[in-house]
Amino acid sequence: MGTESMAIIILLVSFFxxxxxxxxxxYAVALSSVLCLMSQGLPLTTICQQMVKGISSFSxxxxxxxxxxxxxxxxxxxxxxxxxLANACVGWMRGGMAMVNIVASYFFGGIxxxxxxxxxxxxxxxxxxxxxxxxDADFSTAVTITSSCEGLLVPPSHNMVIYATTAxxxxxxxxxxxxxxxxxxxxxxxxxxxxxxxxKRNYPKGEKFSMRxxxxxxxxxxxxxxxxxxxxxxxxxxxxxxxxxxxVAVIYSLLVSVFIYRGxxxxxxxxxxxxCVDTLSIxxxxxxxxxxxxxxLTRLHVPxxxxxxxxxxxxxxILLALLLNLILLVLGCIMDMAPIILIATPIxxxxxxxxxxxxxxxxxxxxxxxxxxxxxxxVGAVLFIGxxxxxxxxxxxxxxxLPFYLCMLITLLLITFIPAISLGLPxxxx
Numbered sequence: 001m002g003t004e005s006m007a008i009i010i011l012l013v014s015f016f017x018x019x020x021x022x023x024x025x026x027y028a029v030a031l032s033s034v035l036c037l038m039s040q041g042l043p044l045t046t047i048c049q050q051m052v053k054g055i056s057s058f059s060x061x062x063x064x065x066x067x068x069x070x071x072x073x074x075x076x077x078x079x080x081x082x083x084x085l086a087n088a089c090v091g092w093m094r095g096g097m098a099m100v101n102i103v104a105s106y107f108f109g110g111i112x113x114x115x116x117x118x119x120x121x122x123x124x125x126x127x128x129x130x131x132x133x134x135x136d137a138d139f140s141t142a143v144t145i146t147s148s149c150e151g152l153l154v155p156p157s158h159n160m161v162i163y164a165t166t167a168x169x170x171x172x173x174x175x176x177x178x179x180x181x182x183x184x185x186x187x188x189x190x191x192x193x194x195x196x197x198x199x200k201r202n203y204p205k206g207e208k209f210s211m212r213x214x215x216x217x218x219x220x221x222x223x224x225x226x227x228x229x230x231x232x233x234x235x236x237x238x239x240x241x242x243x244x245x246x247x248v249a250v251i252y253s254l255l256v257s258v259f260i261y262r263g264x265x266x267x268x269x270x271x272x273x274x275x276c277v278d279t280l281s282i283x284x285x286x287x288x289x290x291x292x293x294x295x296x297l298t299r300l301h302v303p304x305x306x307x308x309x310x311x312x313x314x315x316x317x318i319l320l321a322l323l324l325n326l327i328l329l330v331l332g333c334i335m336d337m338a339p340i341i342l343i344a345t346p347i348x349x350x351x352x353x354x355x356x357x358x359x360x361x362x363x364x365x366x367x368x369x370x371x372x373x374x375x376x377x378x379v380g381a382v383l384f385i386g387x388x389x390x391x392x393x394x395x396x397x398x399x400x401x402l403p404f405y406l407c408m409l410i411t412l413l414l415i416t417f418i419p420a421i422s423l424g425l426p427x428x429x430x
Contacts, residue, residue: 003040008300011036015293016334025339026285033292036300047292054291055284062172063287064280065246066158069227070114071276072253075264078224082107083125085221087206088214090191095198096206097130098139099191102147106187107225109151114158115374115382118148123389134204137392138400139197145386145397146404147190149371152337153183153364156231156246159337162287163363166294166345170359173235174426178360182368182415182422189407197403223256283338290342303347310351317355321416324348325369332373336381340370361415361422368412375401 014035018028030047037046086103093099104126105118123144130140152159155176164170197203231249234240240248257264264272297303314320327348331340345366352362374382377398387394415421 004300007036007039007296008302008305010039011293011296011300011302019334025336026282026289029286029293029339029343030289033289033296036296046295050292050295051288054288054294062161062241062243062246063158063283064276065243065250066156066161067114067280067283068273068276069156069246069249069253070117071272071279072250072257072264072269073224073227075257075268075272078108078221078257078261078263080125081217081221081224081261083122085214085217088210088217091206092209093195094205095135095194095203097126097133097135098143098194098198098203100206101126101130101140101143102150102187102190102194105144105147106150106154106183107221109148109154109183115145115148115151115371116385118151119145119382119385120389122148123386127390136201136400137390138396139201141386141390141392141397142400142404143190143194144389145375145382146401146408147187148382149368149374149408150183150187152367152371153179153186155179155228156249157367158283159341159367159370160363162338163341163345163366166342167349167359167363170363171426173232174360175363176232176235177426177429178364178422179367180425182364182411185414185421186368186408186411189411190404193403193407223260227252227256286336286338287342290339293343294346297343297346303350306347307351307354311354318417320351320355321357324352325365325412325416328366328369329372332370333376333380335373337370337374340373341366357416358419358423360426361419364415364422365412368408368415372405372408372412375405 011032015028015032018031019025023031034044034047037044083100083104086100086107087096090096090099090103101122104122108118108122109115123141127137127140127144130143131137151157157176157179160175160179161172164172164175227249230252231245234245234248239245254269258266258269310323311320313323328340328344331344348366349359349362352365353359357365374380377383377394383394383397383401387397390397
């Protein structure tokens, strides 16, 4: 066995062993990379060099800004306003509160960009509200956690920025535009599943539809939704880079939260910024350590070896596309979202492009696959948050989520095999 083969085994085996032993993912990535470098006799100064190189990117500066924007808006009193807007849109249907939950997640996700923030913020309000109106607690939790994944697709999503940076040369604006229709498709599929279950269990309807109430709620929520318009229109229209638009959106979010909605005072702003630092430190440590891991993979030609191994199994593009999704889903069960994007993208993207999948379309596939992984044990962060918010056993929540897994998988297959779902809007707007 050659030195290179031994280094690959040390890198991958040590990484997965530490993941199975529940090491923090950043430590697992860093330590396996250190062992790999030591086995090759390389200087450990390479670690510092690659970590700095990994986070020394102008595009990645958008990530802390988007996280800060989401924290400010999420704590600034807009959750109730978005719920009221969603209720005015779809609350009149059978199982109206489930529909409200799904639509509110679409609105809120476009502001926070985080499934965890969506579940914690909206779930703490909507799950008790649904239970009080006669919905089962496990069903309410299942709707909340699955609909929170819409926020990963709807811009501004900092995970799309991470993907764009990792993939190299991909327009963040194109990724932002590509997420709208898949996010809406996911919402529609979850609403269909919720409606079927609601009819079967005879869940209640809401009040009758009122155009006057809809216009009223839209006017109240306009200031929150405008933050998304600033980012998307600014990036797509060429007025800002993704980083600049994120910085502008932070200032806007601060003004809206403090002076318009008045959900935060200045003391609250400092508290929110402290929470942002906690979240951001986790993300940047993952990016830095994953950069070392990616360096080891590239040096050892693992992407080429993996591509040859996977394409050697079959030359059928349909089976290869399904296999790519399966790999990402399995990784999602054992790893968090950011490391999957950082580690798997350099390996799987060449395979995807070789069978005709556009890099932008593949980005949407990666994000949705990782979103499903956030809902699956044993490492499903959003699943744990939902169970904690609802005070429901995780096993019961997983059982109630099974029909919604099916809805999400159907959406994933449609996105995989119908490129226009992801590429239609970016193509239309050039």
